[in-house]
Amino acid sequence: MADNMNNAIISVKDLKKTFQKNEVLKGVSIDINKGDVVCVIGASGSGKSTFLRCLNMLEVPTGGSIFFENNDLTDKKTDLNLHRQKMGMVFQQFNLFPHMTILENLTCAPIMLKKVPKEQAEEKAMSLLARVGLADRASSYPNQLSGGQKQRVAIVRALCMEPDVMLFDEPTSALDPEMVGEVLDVMRELASEGMTMVVVTHEMGFAREVSNRVVFLDDGVIAEEGAPEELFGAPKCERLQNFLAKVL
Amino acid sequence: MNAWLDKLYKTFIVDDNYMMIVKGFGNTLLITVCALLIGIVIGSVIAIAKYYAEDNKKLRIVNIVCDIYTTAIRGIPVTVLLMIFYFIIFVSDTTGIMTAIIAFGINSGAYMAELIRSGLNAVDKGQMEAARSLGMSKGQAMKKIIFPQAIKNILPAIGNECIALLKETSVAGYVTVVDLTRAANLIRTNTNDAVNPLILLALVYLALVVIMTKLLNVFERRLRKSDGR
Numbered sequence: 001m002a003d004n005m006n007n008a009i010i011s012v013k014d015l016k017k018t019f020q021k022n023e024v025l026k027g028v029s030i031d032i033n034k035g036d037v038v039c040v041i042g043a044s045g046s047g048k049s050t051f052l053r054c055l056n057m058l059e060v061p062t063g064g065s066i067f068f069e070n071n072d073l074t075d076k077k078t079d080l081n082l083h084r085q086k087m088g089m090v091f092q093q094f095n096l097f098p099h100m101t102i103l104e105n106l107t108c109a110p111i112m113l114k115k116v117p118k119e120q121a122e123e124k125a126m127s128l129l130a131r132v133g134l135a136d137r138a139s140s141y142p143n144q145l146s147g148g149q150k151q152r153v154a155i156v157r158a159l160c161m162e163p164d165v166m167l168f169d170e171p172t173s174a175l176d177p178e179m180v181g182e183v184l185d186v187m188r189e190l191a192s193e194g195m196t197m198v199v200v201t202h203e204m205g206f207a208r209e210v211s212n213r214v215v216f217l218d219d220g221v222i223a224e225e226g227a228p229e230e231l232f233g234a235p236k237c238e239r240l241q242n243f244l245a246k247v248l
Numbered sequence: 249m250n251a252w253l254d255k256l257y258k259t260f261i262v263d264d265n266y267m268m269i270v271k272g273f274g275n276t277l278l279i280t281v282c283a284l285l286i287g288i289v290i291g292s293v294i295a296i297a298k299y300y301a302e303d304n305k306k307l308r309i310v311n312i313v314c315d316i317y318t319t320a321i322r323g324i325p326v327t328v329l330l331m332i333f334y335f336i337i338f339v340s341d342t343t344g345i346m347t348a349i350i351a352f353g354i355n356s357g358a359y360m361a362e363l364i365r366s367g368l369n370a371v372d373k374g375q376m377e378a379a380r381s382l383g384m385s386k387g388q389a390m391k392k393i394i395f396p397q398a399i400k401n402i403l404p405a406i407g408n409e410c411i412a413l414l415k416e417t418s419v420a421g422y423v424t425v426v427d428l429t430r431a432a433n434l435i436r437t438n439t440n441d442a443v444n445p446l447i448l449l450a451l452v453y454l455a456l457v458v459i460m461t462k463l464l465n466v467f468e469r470r471l472r473k474s475d476g477r
Contacts, residue, residue, distance in 0.1 A: 056381055058380065081380075081383045081384065081385050084382065085382070085383035087381070089378075089381035091374060091377070091378060093374050095374040095375060096378075097378070097379075097393055097397075098397065099396050099400060109384065112388060112392065113382070113388075161382060161383065
């Protein structure tokens with residue numbers, strides 16, 4: 001295991017994932033360092049969401065390994081629940097808990113899993129909620145909020161667990177266009193505070209501006225990766241050139 | 249009018265016949281409530297077991313056992329089940345009340361299981377993923393996130409099951425239980441008055457069902473407050 005002891009907070013080695021006969025990931029390897037903001041781009045069906053969902057084992061890889069803070073998550077003996085507490089995840093469809101108020105959504109996991117006292121959890125939730133401008137909605141239910149508000153709450157819900165990494169699975173794809181900005185603003189602020197983030201996105205502007213590394217997934221492999229200026233400014237591989245021509 | 253009051257007096261008051269109705273009422277409620285609790289427990293256990301078995305091949309045997317149970321129970325009339333329990337299995341139970349509670353409970357459990365299972369499956373898969381991504385175990389997520397939402401969705405159907413169960417208990421007389429129906433029927437044979445006991449019987453059931461429906465509506469409204477816009 002010694003060769004895996006490095007500074008990477010997440011280290012992916014030859015990750016493979018097959019659904020029935022459909023090989024979605026064909027061997028992806030990448031190191032994500034502390035403070036990195038990695039944007040994963042690619043056409044639909046290229047495996048970007050599957051890649052992200054493998055990082056916290058929502059999809060169980062069929063091959064390869066994932067090291068998170070030097071723990072092998074693909075090892076059956078690893079306590080996944082413990083490590084997931086340190087990997088916040090934001091979903092395309094928000095997935096807030098509709099039967100709980102916003103405040104309960106934010107505090108239920110810290111209280112249940114980290115045994116944070118209720119008052120303390122609520123205090124933290126309220127201060128984070130205030131930072132995304134939603135303190136007045138604490139006692140509302142998710143269905144009373146707009147999509148953009150829901151997604152901001154979902155980000156705060158993940159942050160309440162004080163994660164070391166945040167995973168974003170197309171966080172703005174289900175939003176009305178006028179609400180994309182408010183969510184990207186929150187993510188931008190998070191990045192500027194040094195949060196390690198992995199973002200699957202179609203927002204090329206965001207990727208170019210906020211990330212320090214961009215990964216282009218194509219047909220289950222990393223076809224190209226590098227700093228955003230290089231990738232967007234001078235794409236080397238033809239598939240990426242075609243992809244960028246279509247989306248930009 | 250006087251003749252009718254006289255008849256009522258003879259049917260219900262003489263020989264304290266009304267006490268039979270009161271006792272029968274008590275037995276009907278006792279059997280319904282206890283059977284309901286047993287049904288909900290059995291139903292929840294089976295539904296959750298089947299939910300887990302869906303993506304775990306090791307639990308296939310659990311799935312098979314649950315399927316046999318629901319198929320058998322749903323295929324056998326509850327009266328037959330009741331008599332099998334009373335005359336074959338629990339022979340030592342003389343009053344029949346315990347037997348009735350168990351038989352109706354087991355019967356109800358099969359229907360509850362299917363109900364709850366459909367409720368669990370109707371909860372969006374993203375809810376489980378979100379709960380797991382926060383670090384909850386599958387059990388914690390089930391208890392805090394999935395199950396409460398499932399129950400809320402199927403509450404109207406559970407209400408129907410409660411009402412059906414209440415009315416089904418009217419066959420408890422087959423195994424000598426003096427429930428509401430049997431009490432009214434005994435009064436009918438003792439007094440030669442069929443009209444008054446049977447009409448009263450019908451009205452009591454009707455009143456009970458109306459009250460249950462009202463209670464369920466209140467309960468449902470409280471649970472629905474999170475749907476507001």
